[in-house]
Amino acid sequence: MAAAGPAQRGAEAVAVSPQALMSxxxxxIRFKTSQGVWQATRKIDFDIAPGERVGIVGESGCGKTITxxxxxxxxxxxxxxxDGSILFDGIDLATCSGRAMRAIRGRRIAMIFQEPMxxxxxVFTVGHxxxxxxxxxxxxxxxxxxxxxxEMLRRVGIASPxxxxxxxxxxxxxxxxxxxxxxxxxxxxxxxxxxDEPTTALDVTVQAQILELLRDLSETSGTALMLITHDxxxxxxxxxxxxxxxxxxxxxxxSVDAALVRPLHPYTSGLLRSLxxxxxxxxxxxxxxxxxxxxxxxxxGCRFKARCPHAVKGCEAxxxxxxxxxxxxxxCWRFAELDLPGALQHAATAPIAAMVARP
Amino acid sequence: xxxxxxxxANDAIVSVRDLQVQFQTSDRRATVKAVDGVNFxxxxxxxxxxxxxxxxxxxxxxxALVFLLKPSAGxxxxxxxxxxxMPRKQFQSHRRDYQIIFQDPNAALNPRMTILSSVLxxxxxxxxxxxxxxxxxxxxxxxxxxxxxxxxxxxxxxxxxxxxxxxxIARALTLRPKLIVxxxxxxxxxxxxxxxxxxxxxxxxxxxxxxxxxxxxxxAVVSHISERIAVMYLGRFVELGPTEQVSEKPLHPYTQALLSAxxxxxxxxxxxxARIMLQGEIPSPIDPPSGCRFRTRCQYAQDLCAEKTPxxxxxxxxxxxxxxxxxxxNFSPN
Numbered sequence: 001m002a003a004a005g006p007a008q009r010g011a012e013a014v015a016v017s018p019q020a021l022m023s024x025x026x027x028x029i030r031f032k033t034s035q036g037v038w039q040a041t042r043k044i045d046f047d048i049a050p051g052e053r054v055g056i057v058g059e060s061g062c063g064k065t066i067t068x069x070x071x072x073x074x075x076x077x078x079x080x081x082x083d084g085s086i087l088f089d090g091i092d093l094a095t096c097s098g099r100a101m102r103a104i105r106g107r108r109i110a111m112i113f114q115e116p117m118x119x120x121x122x123v124f125t126v127g128h129x130x131x132x133x134x135x136x137x138x139x140x141x142x143x144x145x146x147x148x149x150x151e152m153l154r155r156v157g158i159a160s161p162x163x164x165x166x167x168x169x170x171x172x173x174x175x176x177x178x179x180x181x182x183x184x185x186x187x188x189x190x191x192x193x194x195x196d197e198p199t200t201a202l203d204v205t206v207q208a209q210i211l212e213l214l215r216d217l218s219e220t221s222g223t224a225l226m227l228i229t230h231d232x233x234x235x236x237x238x239x240x241x242x243x244x245x246x247x248x249x250x251x252x253x254x255s256v257d258a259a260l261v262r263p264l265h266p267y268t269s270g271l272l273r274s275l276x277x278x279x280x281x282x283x284x285x286x287x288x289x290x291x292x293x294x295x296x297x298x299x300x301g302c303r304f305k306a307r308c309p310h311a312v313k314g315c316e317a318x319x320x321x322x323x324x325x326x327x328x329x330x331x332c333w334r335f336a337e338l339d340l341p342g343a344l345q346h347a348a349t350a351p352i353a354a355m356v357a358r359p
Numbered sequence: 360x361x362x363x364x365x366x367x368a369n370d371a372i373v374s375v376r377d378l379q380v381q382f383q384t385s386d387r388r389a390t391v392k393a394v395d396g397v398n399f400x401x402x403x404x405x406x407x408x409x410x411x412x413x414x415x416x417x418x419x420x421x422x423a424l425v426f427l428l429k430p431s432a433g434x435x436x437x438x439x440x441x442x443x444x445m446p447r448k449q450f451q452s453h454r455r456d457y458q459i460i461f462q463d464p465n466a467a468l469n470p471r472m473t474i475l476s477s478v479l480x481x482x483x484x485x486x487x488x489x490x491x492x493x494x495x496x497x498x499x500x501x502x503x504x505x506x507x508x509x510x511x512x513x514x515x516x517x518x519x520x521x522x523x524x525x526x527x528i529a530r531a532l533t534l535r536p537k538l539i540v541x542x543x544x545x546x547x548x549x550x551x552x553x554x555x556x557x558x559x560x561x562x563x564x565x566x567x568x569x570x571x572x573x574x575x576x577x578x579a580v581v582s583h584i585s586e587r588i589a590v591m592y593l594g595r596f597v598e599l600g601p602t603e604q605v606s607e608k609p610l611h612p613y614t615q616a617l618l619s620a621x622x623x624x625x626x627x628x629x630x631x632x633a634r635i636m637l638q639g640e641i642p643s644p645i646d647p648p649s650g651c652r653f654r655t656r657c658q659y660a661q662d663l664c665a666e667k668t669p670x671x672x673x674x675x676x677x678x679x680x681x682x683x684x685x686x687x688x689n690f691s692p693n
Contacts, residue, residue: 059549173640203412204576205637208620212636230550233622236630257626274554275624276583281602284561285554285583291519343625 020047021191021224022071026084027094029063029070037080038295040066041248044084045321045329048192053218053225055235055256057271058245061292064228067245068194070094071226072105089191107137110185114197116177120169127153127165130184137188152183157213175206179213186217193218196228211238232275236260244268247292247303250321254328260343264330266308269340278343302332310338369439371400372538372570373424377433380419389645393419395594396433398671401538406564406571408585408602410578410617414641415591421540421574425457455485458531462543464523468515474501475511478530485534500529504559521552528559538570545580557584578621582606587677590614593652594644596671600678610680613653651682659684 027044030037041063048054056064069075071086071093086093088109091100113119121129130152131145140148146165153161156179169177178198185193195214199207215238218225227239235242235256242259244252244267252265263269272278273286290307293299299306301316308315312334319331332338380394394416401407411417422428423435426442434441442453461467468477478500482493501511504525515523524544531539541560545553561584563569575581581588582602589599590611598611609615612635619635637656642648648655654664661684669681 059551175640203641204578204622205412205616205620206640207622208634208636211622212634231622232550232624236624236626237622257628260624260626271551272624274551276554276557276579277624279583281583282561284558287554287558288551291521291552 019049020087021050021052021089022048023087024067024071024084025087027067027070027086028081028083029066029075029079030081030083031076032078032080035296039248039298040295041070041245042083043321044250046243046250046253048224048226050191051218051222051224052241053215053227053239055239055242056226056228056245057230057232057235057242059230059292061247061295062245063248064245065196068111068196068226068228071194072109072111073101074105074111106133106185106190107188108190109192109194110188110190111194111196112178112181112185112198114200116174116181116201117169119181120177122169125166125168126172126180127167130180130187133184134187148187149183152187153180155217156180156183156186157209158183174202175209178202178210182210182213182217186221186223189221190223192224192226194226194228197230198227199234200229200231207234214238232260232271233277244271247298248295249303249331250329251304251331252329253321254324254330258326258328263340263342264324264328264335264338265304265332266310266338266340267304269342270307272343273341310334370402371436372403372438373401373572374436374439375399375420375424375433376436378420378423378430378435379432380416380423380428381431384645391644392594392647393644394423395644395647397591397594397596399589399596399599401570401572403537404564404568404570405586406573406584408573408575408581408588409591410575410581410588411591412576412617412641414593414644416594416644417574417576417591418542420591421459421542421572424540424572425459426454427459452485455481455534456537457540458534458536458538459540459542460527460531460544462546464520464527464547465515467527468523470515472514473511474506474513474515474518474526477515477526478511478533481530482533487534496533497529500532501526503532503563504529519552520548521556524548524556525559528556528563532563532567535567536569538572540572540574542574543576544573546575546577553580560584578606578618590617593641593647595652595681596679597653597682598678598680600675600680604675604678610674610678610685611653611682612657612659616656 024044024046028042029040031040044067058064070082073093082094084094127149130149134140134145134148150161150165153165158164158176158179199210202210211234214225217223227235229235239256242254242256243250246267252259252268259268263272270288274288276285279285288307293303302319305311305315314333319333321329321331324330324335376398378394378397382391382393384391409417409420419428423430437457442450445453475497478497479493482496487493498508506522506525545556548556564571573581573585585602587600588602588605589596590613592613598605598614605614606618609618616635616637623630639656642655649665650667651664651669654660663683669683671679671681673679674686
């Protein structure tokens with residue numbers, strides 16, 4: 001695969017691929033603070049194909065949320081600069097007019113967040129809020145909007161929607177509120193849904209319901225999903241591709257299975273190893289020493305090198321997101337010589353065997 | 360259960376008998392039965408895990424164990440003795456042996472106090488030793504949790520989340536407790552840090568002979584650190600047993616569903632087994648279902664489940680369950 005001839009170049013090319021729904025290139029965000037300008041993210045490159053489900057994973061402060069927000073230009077007031085381009089169906093979302101953005105936001109790209117209660121207005125019924133989205137974007141009649149709202153509530157699995165459509169948000173449980181948010185986000189039939197930690201506030205049994213719903217809706221309606229989460233398990237259950245971020249950069253981009261079985265970046269491998277699921281019970285958990293560098297004081301070269309067990313001379317050089325073959329990319333110049341453990345290396349241990357054989 | 364005092368094993372550091380904790384709703388019209396008839400022992404030196412979803416009552420149990428909440432009925436015995444029967448002074452010094460740590464270290468640390476004064480505070484309140492001895496003990500505690508000495512002069516906002524949680528652990532250790540209730544202590548930490556803090560808990564237990572009650576919603580965490588796990592649903596235990604048995608051969612349908620709902624970080628080829636998808640969400644503890652409380656979401660529910668509360672029975676050695684049908688051979692989907 002690595003020695004791709006000209007005929008194969010389309011599959012592995014790093015350039016903007018013609019079949020992508022969205023192509024992010026060189027995206028970076030800077031903020032003004034009292035201590036100067038801070039670079040929150042930089043050099044973010046990735047594509048999302050139509051209908052594809054992509055997970056963006058990383059720990060707090062890695063820039064995953066701000067990347068999601070920047071696609072819809074929902075950025076805080078102290079923004080000092082947005083670099084790069086976000087090509088969505090031929091339109092550059094980074095530079096297009098506010099008017100063009102409003103025609104896309106909510107209609108062609110929708111977003112849901114962790115806390116549905118803070119996204120829903122407590123003084124309007126849920127039906128009103130869903131129908132409003134549809135009416136603003138398409139100008140259908142009130143009756144038509146209500147009928148389609150009912151249909152959408154049914155599709156997201158709300159029992160007796162005729163009754164629930166006139167409920168206020170406080171009358172619903174946490175899981176139902178998130179279903180309502182999903183209904184509101186999908187009512188205009190968007191091509192892309194950005195979901196930022198959509199199940200983090202929910203219980204695990206309800207989380208399983210919502211993840212299944214997102215997967216099903218994406219499959220049946222062809223909506224691409226960009227799922228932002230800290231939870232590798234959630235990505236594995238929902239997505240087909242996984243983009244790992246660290247300290248404001250994309251450090252690995254691969255299919256979920258490839259990243260879990262054989263991660264190419266030492267950080268991805270370290271994260272997988274630190275999961276208690278994958279370690280022998282009662283044994284010592286491997287952890288990543290040290291902490292994420294401060295946004296105000298980013299090291300040169302590889303941003304992970306101070307915590308990396310494989311750091312050598314050469315890691316202080318600027319790291320590019322390299323093509324690793326097979327549609328994978330990694331920001332580590334040593335990837336080819338490192339043989340890093342993934343989830344499968346632990347397969348012989350009891351907890352994972354139990355996890356595989358679960359009821 | 361027979362007479363409370365008679366059946367208390369002598370290795371029990373905490374014995375809970377028919378515990379009930381109830382709250383009035385704010386309009387005083389209804390009673391929330393947060394904990395409704397729970398029985399268990401915590402054995403000296405073990406880690407006892409309690410797992411449950413929000414509203415199951417697990418945090419209420421934790422608070423009641425250290426008497427931050429008064430039981431509405433039933434008994435909580437520390438080493439076979441009811442601390443509530445102690446004279447006030449004795450009760451105050453007694454509860455130093457039973458500490459609790461919460462999820463959010465930011466809420467536990469005063470932002471205006473240096474780390475060292477925060478760690479010193481419990482020693483000062485307890486009038487433990489001289490000023491110099493207290494200082495030594497506080498510094499030892501910081502050292503014990505792996506923090507450098509210069510952290511003592513800093514303020515909470517200058518520390519990372521993992522470091523702050525270490526400070527909170529150090530502070531709980533200063534009074535040399537016998538038991539620590541850990542309520543979601545790693546939930547707020549990033550995954551790469553979580554392992555470090557869990558390792559620290561294990562190390563402290565080994566070195567200091569501590570007993571933990573580990574309360575969490577996170578299955579992977581609880582099954583990693585605990586010797587025994589109790590599964591809680593709507594104010595009651597539904598299952599209790601050794602970690603390996605509960606997580607690999609669960610007896611209760613709720614435990615089975617909980618295990619199956621946990622998102623697994625495994626490649627698709629290893630994730631073959633179909634999910635048990637529970638319908639709906641946990642009912643209100645104000646008006647819980649009759650009989651078995653899980654029956655409204657249980658795929659095996661029968662008429663009997665609504666009529667009769669299942670007994671809490673020891674189906675296998677040390678493995679307890681509250682389900683009418685847990686011993687039917689074709690009941691488990693395994």
